[in-house]
Each structure stands twice: as structure tokens, then as C-alpha cells.
Amino acid sequence: MEAFLVGLIAATLRVATPLILGTLGELFSERSGILNLGIEGTMFLGAFTGFAVAYLTGSLWLGLLAAVLAGMLAGLLMGLFTVTLGVNQHVSGLGITLLMTGISLFLYRVIFGERSVQPSIPTFPKVSPFGDTPVLGPIFEQYLLTYIAIALVPLVWWLLYRTSFGLRLRAVGENPEAADAAGVNVFRIRYIALAIGGGLMAAGGAFLSLAQLGSFIFGIIAGRGWVCIALIIFANWIPSRVLWGALLFGGVSALQLRLQATGAQLPYELFLALPYLVTILALVLAGRSAAAPAALLKPYRRE
Amino acid sequence: MEAVQNSQEKPIAVQMSGIVKHFPGVLANDHVDFTLLKGEIHALLGENGAGKSTLMNILAGLYHPDAGTIVVNGKICHFNSPRDAIHAGIGMIHQHFMLVPSMTVTENILLGLEEPRFRLRLPYYDEQISALGERFGMKVDPKARIWQLSVGEQQRVEILKMLYRGAEILIMDEPTAVLAPAEVEELFHTLRRMREEGKSIIFISHKLNEVTSIADRVTVLRRGKVTAAGLPLAGVSRAELARLMVGREVVFNIQKKPVQPGEVVLKVENLHALNDRGLPALRGVSFEVRRGEIVGLAGVAGNGQRELAEVITCMRKAEKGHVWVGGEEITNCNVSKGIRKGVAHIPEDRNHVGTAPNLSVTDNVILKKYKEPPIASGWMLNHVAATGYAEDLKKGFEILVPTVETPVRLLSGGNLQRVILAREISAQPQLLIAVQPTRGLDVGAIEGVHRLLLAQREAGAAILLISEELEELIDLSDRILGIYEGQIMGEVTDGNIEAIGLMMTGTRLENAPVSQEAHHE
Secondary structure, rough: OOHOOOOOOOOOOOHHHHHHHEEEEEEEEOOOOOOOOOHHHHHHHHHHHHHHHHHOOOHHHHHHHHHHHHHHHHHHHHHHHHHHHEEEEEEEHHHHHHHHHHHHHHHHHHHHOOOOOOOOOOOEEEEEEOOOOHHHHHHHOOHHHHHHHHHHHHHHHHHHHEHHHHHHHHHHHOOHHHHHHOOHHHHHHHHHHHHHHHHHHHHHHHHHHHHHOOOOOOOOOOOOOHHHHHHHHOOOHHHHHHHHHHHHHHHHHHHHHHHHHHOOOOHHHHHHHHHHHHHHHHHHHHHHOOOOOOOOOOOOOOO | OOOOOOOHHHOOOEEEEEEEEOOEEEEEEEEEEEEEEEEEEEEEEEOOOOOOOHHHHOOOOOOOEEEEEEEEEEEHHHHHHHHHHOOOEEEEOOOOOOOOOEEHHHHHOOOOOOOOEEEEEHHHHHHHHHHHHHHHOOOOOOOOOOHHHHHHHHHHHHHHHHHHHOOOOEHHHHHHHHHHHHHHHHHHHHHHHHHHOOOEEEEEOOOHHHHHHHOOOEEEEEOOEEEEEEEEEOOHHHHHHHHHHHOOOOOOOOOOOOOOOEEEEEEEEEEEEEEEOOOEEEEEEEEEEEOOOEEEEOOOOOOHHHHHHHHHHHOOOOOOOEEEOOOOOOOOHHHHHHHHHEEEEOOOOOOOOOOOOEEEHHHHHHHOOOOOOOEEOOEEEEEHHHHHHHHHHHHHHHOOOOOOOOEEEHHHHHHHHHHHHHHHHHHOOOEEEEEEEOOOOOOHHHHHHHHHHHHHOOOOOOOEEOOOHHHHHHHOOOEEEEEEEOOOEEOOOOOOHHHHHHHHOOOOOOOOOOOOHHOOO
């Protein structure tokens, strides 16, 4: 039982990592008033760019850096559509997802060609602050990125609520007219928010290819971007609740894998669906009190 | 130094000369001269569309003038944005507040400033803002979030925002339009305090009584031209100001024909309802309105007036109690049944509740008629009949609009109100609920609305008039009820303004109905 729980908790943290990064990225974007449905594609782009650059240069950190930069560019492209051109945010976001998925697959084919065996790279090593201590040792034997992701949660909170940049970002997402009248450059703040958000989303994708898998496959993101969209509502756009939401989803995902392994006489698809069912249930319960940024989905035009 | 008594000796703060501003089809400002002295309250008076807001938007850096010069404290200024104007010490407080509802007072004031550079250090700035508020006699909790504040308090935040940015010249665009009478007094107190500190204030208004009670001098605009420049207000009569403003004498005392009230049309009994936040808004309201009488409901905003109108028109659920119209109970029925029973509603929010802004005049006036022939033709609409109907109303109600196909969002406040009145009155209602029917309208339009309401009274409609304009209530109503915290405080039939004031501030008159709530407690 102890081994089961230890394994479950360790897996929960691992599964939650890309969700924390992705949801924090979406948080930046939505708090500035832009729903970025490009998240699924941006995470895919991050996973691809990270893998390709790491494979070609031999440096995992360079791969991660390249992924973040690519994600920021995807965020800026989203900004061009929604902030400058004022295009519908749903359409722009889904377009970015399709475009980024296509570009990533195309470049993958160009760089690696058709192969019978997928290329792979050595992954990020795990760090183990508690060494071989029972219980604590295996639970906290995690990738450095997991620790970074968790540490980002309070950092993002501080940035949003305790700095003038955060004040401007929130104001732009709540009442861009008022922010503009007070001398805030609404367009610039939204671009910055989208760039930071895109970088975080891509980092979440890169975690999967650089730490968890060591390779790049078509189904690598598997809808995690859409889960982040649900988690941001569950989290009520509050950083700390992003962490709890991601851990809840991660926990149920880790649990269903272990339930499958018990050999229960149930179709395995049922277990696979479990995390998504819990997400929907949590959304129904949490969604009632949801307070979205007031200017979300509204393009801003200066009269 | 001796206090300066004569306004002639005060230094000039702003000198605008020969200001011209064209808008497509309109000459909004036609060679306007305007002089503001330091340490004065200067009223800018004029009807809607006279060019007051345009002139001030030029001074605040929102518009560029086509011609003319602006001199501030002896220096010629060219403003490209409100920021430039603020740097020159000019701040404008608009009618629509520019605040972020989910943020605190301090956060709203700090928004967009160079200082603090990165870390906010809110506790430090909370104290600064408290101190600034106290200096000018404005009590505001710096930690409160904007959505928790009343409209009057939000306005204080806007004023503080400008003062914090170092504004020496404040432009207030119809600051009292959104305020309750008690809040107006507080605002005036603050304005006087600012004048004592040497600030100059421009007070845009079309309300004569406010201008005469607060301002030192007045500049009057009519159709883009100055009709009186910097007239000292001492010794100017209200009738004289009205003439300067509209170009003709305005009848202030409306002639009301005697009408003998008939049978009871609206009967409300022990009504209880909640407001949008789920708190009790009506706590046992009972009264009657008869045929051929106007019953006024006086009260400070937010004491249940809006909720009462919504319950009677079936737009809000009654928690307890009854509403009868013409002897039939309509409590918690749907809106269309109310309309069939002859209930007409002139809502407070004419832009959202009263009309569909993007639809044409025709579409808006048939909204309550589209089910009846000849406009309804089977399950289709007869467009010719609908247009003809709208054309008739346009003529009958003097709606100034190029064609009846024009979307109503392009109409001025007065014309929009005429569209709503045309639709509601043409249904020949037996009960008319009018909520703030003249808010934000100019003198001419107000007169028109008043005449229409009186005509309905003579035609035998029962009218419930909910208003915050005491003069309007006294002029039009046969009886005035006072409402305070969701309860009726009593009834005044002789227009005794003191008694009305008592009811509005929560004193129960001897003739007040005993609240049913008392029995339950």
C-alpha cells in the first residue's frame, strides 16, 4: 500500500507539470483579455522545437530555450490576429493550433525524414533532494522542471498582484477603456502577456519531449492544452488554484493507470476517460462561481 | 496677503480663444472664447448638443480643435492626448467612469502611473490616498473594491485620481446626473473645498438650480456659440439663464388640469423582493394608484425604486406579496401578460432595457405590437404596415430622425426617450410606470416628456412616476410617496418639500402604512 501511494504521488507531480505550465501560460493570456485556444498547438510546437533543437545541438537546455522562444512567437502571432486585427479570438486560437501542429509535423518530416525507428534523445535527469530516504526519497525524485513549474505559481501570483506590470495586465483584461484612459498601452500589455503565456505553454510541451519521453510523437500533447482551458475556469483565474487543479487532474490520471494495472474486469477506455470525467465534474461544481476577466473575448478598439 | 475678493483680480488659469470644431454635418464649436480664473467654480451651461462637452474634450486633450488657441497659465498648449493635458494640470471627470470594478481604489488610482515603477507597495499608497481624500473632505476606503462602492463614491475615486495626478484644473462633465440628492450635497462640499485650496473647477451642467447654487461665474453655450461669457452669477435670475440657454422663456410651472381620480388600477400589497445581490430590496410595500392620477415615488437611489418597477412589470420575482392591475393579480406572471393587461414601462436604462440599440426605429416601436394585426400577418410581419405605423409615431411624437429605418443607437437621449414613449403610450396603457423619464435630457426634451405624461393622466391612465428630481415630482404628481430602504415612509399631497426630504432620509410620517414586516418580527 505504501509503495502504491508513494508511486501515485510521484506520478501525480510528474503528470501535473505540463498542466501547471500550460495553465499558467493561459492565465497570462486570459487575464489580459485574450482567450488563447492556440494553447494545444503551442504546446505541440514547444514539444517539437525542444526535441529538434536538443537533438541537433545535443543540449537539452538549448532545446528548452528554443521551445520557449518559439512559443513566444506563437503568442505574438496570436496577438497580431486578436490584438492588432481584432479577429474573433476563438477562430484565431483554433487557427494557431492547426497552424502550429502543421508546421511542427512538416518540419519534423523535413529534418528527420521517414524512419522506421523514431529518433530519441537522452532525457533530463531527475533530481533527488532526499536521496534514498524512504517515502520522501521516491516522492521528490522529480525533474527540475517540475520544481520550476511549482515555484512559478507563487511567482506569477506576486507578479500579478504586487507589481505595477501585474496591475496593468489585470486592468487591461477587466476594463481596457479605463486602462487606456489612465495611460496604459493596452496593445503592448496584451502582446507581452501573450508572449509570456506562449512561452510557458511551449515549456509545458517541451517538458513532455525533453523530460518525460525523450522523443517526439504525433500524440504527444493528447489534448492537454484543452485540459488547461478547463483548468483555468476551474481555477477561477487565480494562480494558486491552478496548482490545485493541475494536481487533481494529475492525481486522477496517475490513479487510472494504476487501476488499469490491477486487472479489473472493466474496459480500459473507461479508466482512460476518468480524468476527463473528473475535470467536467469539477468544472460543473467550480464553474458556478467562475469570475472571468470582464474584457475576455472582447477586441479593444480605440475610438 | 489679503483674500482676493474681486474676481477681476484672480489670475487667469485657462484662456481658450476662437475655438472651432467641426464634426461631420455639425459645427459643434463656432469661434468659442472661454476664460477660467484660478480658484473659481465656473459653470458651463447649455442644452444637450450645445457644444459644452466638445469644448471641454478639446481642453482635456481628447479632440483637436480645427482652429483656435489654448493658453494654460500663460503658456500656449497643444494637447495630443489626455496625458498631455494632465501634464499641464488639466483633468477631466467624464460621465462614464473610467474605473476597473474588480480592483481596489488604490489600484485604480495608481494604474498607468510611472511611480511605483515595479513593486506596488500598496499599504504605503493606501495611506497616501486616505490622506489626500481627507484633505479634500472625501471619505473613501482605499482598500475597497470599486464594485462595492456607490456611484457617488466611485465619482470621488475619479476626482482623487485626478488630484493624485496633480490636476489644478478639474473639468466635471455633468457630475450630478448620476447622483442622489444627498450625494450632490457632498460633491458640492468637496468642490468648495477644492476651490479653497486654489483649484479651478469647470462644472458642465444643464441644471439651472445646481449652477446657481455652486458656481461663481457661468458661460452659456447655445448651438456651438457663446451666449454669455463668464457672467458672474450673483444677481442673475434663473429665468434669464434659461433664456440664454434655450433662446426662449421656459415655462417652469406646468399647468396641470384638475382630474378626478377614478377607480384603483394598480394595487400593491405587502410586496417583498430581493435585489441583484440577493439582499432584501423591498420590505413590505403597499400602495394604490388610481385612474387619472400621477403618484410620485421619491427616494434616494438604491432604496428599492428600481426593484419595485421591475416587480410591477413582471421583470423581477416577488418573494412575497401581491400586485393587482385592473383587479386581476399579475404577481410573478410573465412580462407579456402584464403588457396585455395594459402595463406600460418607461425603464430607467433606455439604452439597454428600453430599446434594442442596433434595430431601427420601426423595429423598436413595433416590439409590443408585432403580434397584432395589421402588423402581424399570420406568422409573418407586414412590413408596409409596420413602416406606416412607425411613420405615424414619428410625426405624432416629433421624433427627429432621418428615416424610420435609422438604428436607434444613433439617436440623442431626448429622441430615444420619445421613441420609447411613443411605443408605450400608443398602446393606450391603463398603467404607466415611468422610471427617471427625464434623466439626462435637456430642458426642451424634459418639457416634452412632462407634457406627454400629463396628457396620459388626462386620458385616464394611472401613472407611477419614479424620479430623483424633486421638482419634477412636485410639478407632476397628485400624491408623492417616499421610499426608504424598501419601505414606504408616508404620503405628501401638498408638495411639502420638507416632508418629502424627511421621508427620503428615513423618517416615517404619521400617515405611513404600517409595515407588515413588523408583525412577523
